[in-house]
Amino acid sequence: MFTGIVQGTAELVAIEEKPQFRTHTLRLPPERLAGLEPGASVAHNGCCLTATRIDGDRVSFDLMQETLRVTNLGLLKPGDRVNVERAARFGDEIGGHSMSGHILCMAPITRIIRSENNRQIWFRLPADYRRYLFTKGYIGIDGISLTIGEVDDGDFCVNLIPETLERTNLGFREEQELVNIEIDPQTQAIVDTVERVLAERTEGVGVS
Template identity: 70%
Template sequence: MFTGIVQGTAEVVEIIEKSQFRTHVVTLPEPLFDGLEAGASVAHNGCCLTVTQIDGNRITFDLMQETLKVTNLGDVTVGSRVNVERAAKFGDEIGGHAMSGHILCVAEVSRIIESENNCQIWFKIPVQWTKYVFTKGYIGIDGISLTIGDVEGEEFNVNLIPETLERTNIGTRQIGDRINIEIDPQTQAIVDTVERVMSEHR
């Protein structure tokens, strides 16, 4: 489980391509080394990945074809920075919201509106997932726990404070970039249950 409180960004320093398979090597920030071992879970842009090898500060992760297809990690190149979060431990403060690290879909950055102390980013989400997106709902965007602002059809926005822009990679995003989306699982369960009950009583 993750909380959506991104602990920093990690640079991708090597990518090893194989048939329908890819290995990423990243350099993690030093504070994230404590207790890290092979088999540990670390979210990359919100996607749960497993540590396969540790060589100093070079940490290796394997990505299956399904991960490359469903998330934006297939777009990553050497030099890219990904948002990282270690798995939550029992007793940790949940500063964001409970997240599984399972990406539902990718959305596209459609608009960026910047002002002196605020940055508003709009995303266009595939139409089949819009039923889970509503004002003041929780959403995971590249692993960042955020609150949805306005919703207009297939588009929604979030408002970002300077701390979020500094701690994560979202401030580098441009129009057209693909962003990993994780819907709050409680929201998904409630919407699906209501839909099922209503269809049974028609």
């Protein structure tokens, strides 16, 4: 489990390609290495990955084909930076919202509105997931727990404070780039349940 409070960014320093498989290596800052062992979970742009090898400050992770297909991790190249968060532990403060690290889809950035002390970024969600969009609802963007500001059909925006821009890769994202999306699990469960119940009632009405 993760909280969506990104702890910083880390540089991707190496990629090892194999058929339908990839190992990538991050250089983690000292504060993210404390107590880290092979088998530990670390979120990369919101995607939960398992540490497979640790060599000093270089930590390697394996990515299967499905991860490369569904997330923006397959688009990375050495020198890129990803948002990182160590797995939450019992007793940690949950400053964001509970996140699983399971990415549903990617969404392109459609518009960036810059002002002196904050930034508004608009995204376009694929049609299959738009029913989960609600103004003031939670959403995970590249692993960051954020509140939806406005919804306009399949487009939605978030408003970012300087701290978020400084700590995460949303500070240097540009239009048309793809971000990882995780829908708030509670929102998803409620919407799916309501849709199922309404469908069952509708089917029942037609039974004679």
